[in-house]
Amino acid sequence: MADEKPHCKVILSNKIADTLLSEIHSGLAPLPRxxxxxxxxxxxxxxxxxxxxxxxxxxxxxxxxxxxxxxxxxxxxxxxxxxxxxxxxxxxxxxxxxxxxxxxxxxxxxxxxxxxVEGLSHQYIFNMYQNVRFLDPAMTKKSILPCTPLAVIKILEYLRIYNTILPYGNRLHGRTVTVINRSEVVGRPLAALLANDGACVYSVDIEDVQQFTRGEGLRKRRHEVVEKPGWTLENCLPISDVVISGVPGDKYKVPLNLLREGAVCINFSSERNFAPEVKEKASIYVPAIGKVTIVVLLRNLLRIVQNKIDAKAEADKSTPSEAAQTAA
Amino acid sequence: MADEKPHCKVILSNKIADTLLSEIHSGLAPLPRxxxxxxxxxxxxxxxxxxxxxxxxxxxxxxxxxxxxxxxxxxxxxxxxxxxxxxxxxxxxxxxxxxxxxxxxxxxxxxxxxxxVEGLSHQYIFNMYQNVRFLDPAMTKKSILPCTPLAVIKILEYLRIYNTILPYGNRLHGRTVTVINRSEVVGRPLAALLANDGACVYSVDIEDVQQFTRGEGLRKRRHEVVEKPGWTLENCLPISDVVISGVPGDKYKVPLNLLREGAVCINFSSERNFAPEVKEKASIYVPAIGKVTIVVLLRNLLRIVQNKIDAKAEADKSTPSEAAQTAA
The missing domain is CATH 3.40.50.10860 (Leucine Dehydrogenase, chain A, domain 1)
Structure with a gap:
């Protein structure tokens, strides 16, 4: 039985962006302007x-x-x-x-x-960390998420890492993810989002490793963070189904020898954090996410406009009765 | 933050069977009898x-x-x-x-x-182990698979453990599966099928543990088997995304303390190999597969009938030209 070439599916971000764009186009169609x-x-x-x-x-x-x-x-x-x-x-x-x-x-x-539209307001960031997904008690208006972490989520949905057989909010249950980068802008919110969706996340930075989870059986309503003293990538990578890296600069490379066979690898750094040999071992590799990030920004804008139209429609509905009350 | 109940989706086999039945019904519709x-x-x-x-x-x-x-x-x-x-x-x-x-x-x-229809003929079994998926060189007639292993495959497809973003034949790449039972009827063929589809499979019986894989990057065309001397469930279960157990008798229980958080658990024994507490830790639990097995048998019958009709249509096409040759 002769050896063949390795099987790794490389997915470029424009392909994923196109899928999101067609959703956006249908959302735009009914808008007045x-x-x-x-x-x-x-x-x-x-x-x-x-x-x-x-x-x-x-x-x-x-x-x-x-x-x-x-x-x-x-x-x-x-x-x-x-x-x-x-x-x-x-x-x-x-x-x-x-x-x-x-x-x-x-x-x-x-x-x-x-x-x-960037999802950087404190209210949105607070909702994200607290796993509060809607802006209104009736849960009709979804909260806005910061663009880069949301782009990674949308990529993981596209890659079917989110399992739609599981209920919304728990679709990463059973997945182990390593996120290399713990910046306030991307790495930490991303780890929180993934853990809120049910994953076991190892958040790695130059200092240490932290584990973000909702506990055994996802009993917690939102993620909790546990320090993993003494842990390094040597502990995280061999047990991770998904490895997401966003280390700035062109020096850093993820140590491929530690990757689990068939891991899903996503790079969100502007530099390539994965050497080309990642294809020898990964099942899926997404080398860059920029195009998805910008589309997600437009998606946030669409959502904001839709939320505003819905709110106005509700206000219009209640106005006549208020007027009637005033007249009475 | 108060603790809640664990989140485990229990999926009964009749629900999965119904999905397959509706496919079968559309396949039956155009048949002459x-x-x-x-x-x-x-x-x-x-x-x-x-x-x-x-x-x-x-x-x-x-x-x-x-x-x-x-x-x-x-x-x-x-x-x-x-x-x-x-x-x-x-x-x-x-x-x-x-x-x-x-x-x-x-x-x-x-x-x-x-x-x-049971897929027990040597030709079918040989095709299965050799990862030969079609009966004809034109690859229009799929080979028949033995019912119980095929039922487990269909369940894993239903549960989205097969990732359809990956190419057909490699859709379990990156998944680690433990199969407890290595009978010639179910356990061994199942381990081979899963490994042929790209999984890393630990096949466990009372004697030992064997690893079935297609190698790093799925370079091999079909699975290979490696002995894992000294390995037990203590090594396999903590690293397995999916645990499939089919130990006969009512004595055996899978040691739940070894399960990976969020594992997918499937029982194909007529007895319950998983204690009810499996729901504390699993993301998905399928307690029995019998109804799927019988539907898969009907699916095999339908395929056999379709293969025969296709073969007859091809023969009819070639007959006139042969007649013409004879006349010439």
Whole structure:
């Protein structure tokens, strides 16, 4: 029996993005007008300008209106407040870094919650960590999730790592995932999201390993975090079905010798964290996720617009009866 | 945060059987007549009679014709040879045990290959172990698989353990499965089938543990078997996503403390190999598979009939040109 080439399915993010885009197109069809996304560019980082151009191109190509507003960073706060109250503006994106310090986080909280397509408002982040999935008690309006972690979730759904035979909210039960990166922007929220969906997650950074789970039989309503003293990738990788890596810089490579045979490997770093030999052992490899991230941003915008239309419809329904009460 | 009840989805085999039955019903619709399944009862085992009645009921309720022929065991060979050449008979099932020794295996090979709905003919078994999936070089006629192992495969497909994003034939890549039972009838063929589909399988019996895989990156065309000296369930269970147990008798229980959190557990023994507490830890639990097995038998019968119709259509196509050649 002759040896053959290894079997690894390499999935490019544009293929996954296209699937999400067709959902978005059907969502856009019934809307009265194109949703308007406004981007604020106050950053001097060339990567921010590239990202702005990329947002513009993807938004306008897919049925959204887009305006780029280049604003001196000292005037950004006022510009945001104006956009917050402008009914013509449906969604706001700000290109970071601007000050490159905690003032950037302050600015993130200036964006109106109901225009925050990036999902960075404290209310959304709080909901995410607390595993609160809806904005309203009737559970009709889904909360907004930060774009990059949500892009990874959407990729895992596309790859059928989410098992739809299990109930919504528990579809990663039985999956073990290693996330290499524990930044506040991507790695930690991603670990929390995956654990809230039922996975056992090893969150790895240069300091240590933490385990995020909902406990045996998913008894907890949301994830809990346990330190794993002495653990390294040598402990996590051989037992992980899915390995998600987002280490910045071109130096870092995931040690492939530790991978489980047939693991699913996803890279969200702008550099390649997996050497090409990952295909010798992985069952599925997703080398980059950028195109999905930007589509997920548009999906968030669509959701925000839909939530607003639903809220208005409900308000209109209740108004006549209020008027009747006032008249009585 | 209060503890809640564990989350385990218990899936009964009739639900899975119903899905397969609706596929069978659409396959039956275009056929010129009801396929006829003939059951031969020469066994004195009361379980064999129960199984015969159950086949009869399921077959006739789902659009098949069924005849039970009760035959003295010394006359069974002749009765089978008669049925083999009777065009009215589409499928044959023999209820074992009859002699309870190797003569039963001899009788299994008497049944015509193109009427063997149980998939016990040497040709089918050989194809299965060799990972040969079709009967013809054009790959239009799928080989027949033995019913109980095939039932487990169909259950794993229903449970989305087979990942349809991966190519056909590799859809268990990355899955680790423990099969407790290595009988020639179920356990060994099942381990081979799962490994041929890309899984890493630990085949466990009272003697030892064997690993069935297609090697790193699924480079091999079919599975290979490696002994795991010194291994027991203590090594296999904690690393297995799926645990399939079929130990006869009511004494045996799978040691639940060794299960991986969120494992998928399937019992194919007539007794319960998993204690009810399996639900504390498993993500999915299938307590019995009998109803799927019998539906898979009908599915095999349908396939046999379809293969025969296709073969006849091809023969009819080639006949005129042969006639033309003879005339020329």
């Amino acid at each position: 194109k949703p308007l996304l406004v981007g604020f560019l106050s950053s001097t980082d060339p990567a921010a300008r590239v990202y702005a151009e990329w947002t513009s191109k993807t938004a306008t190509a897919n049925g959204f209106a887009f305006q780029l507003r280049t604003v001196d960073r000292e005037e950004l706060e006022d510009a945001l407040l104006t956009a917050n109250t402008d009914d013509a503006v449906d969604g706001i994106i700000v290109y970071y870094p601007i000050f490159g310090n905690r003032q950037d986080q302050y600015l993130q909280q200036i964006v109106a919650v109901d225009k925050d | 009801k396929p006829l399944l003939v059951g031969f009862l020469s066994s004195t085992d009361p379980a064999a009679r129960v199984y015969a009645e159950w086949t009869s009921k399921t077959a006739t309720a789902n659009g098949f014709a069924f005849q039970l022929r009760t035959v003295d065991r010394e006359e069974l060979e002749d009765a089978l040879l008669t049925a083999n050449t009777d065009d009215a008979v589409d499928g044959i099932i023999v209820y074992y045990p009859i002699f309870g020794n190797r003569q039963d295996q001899y009788l299994q090979q008497i049944v015509a290959v193109d009427k063997d």
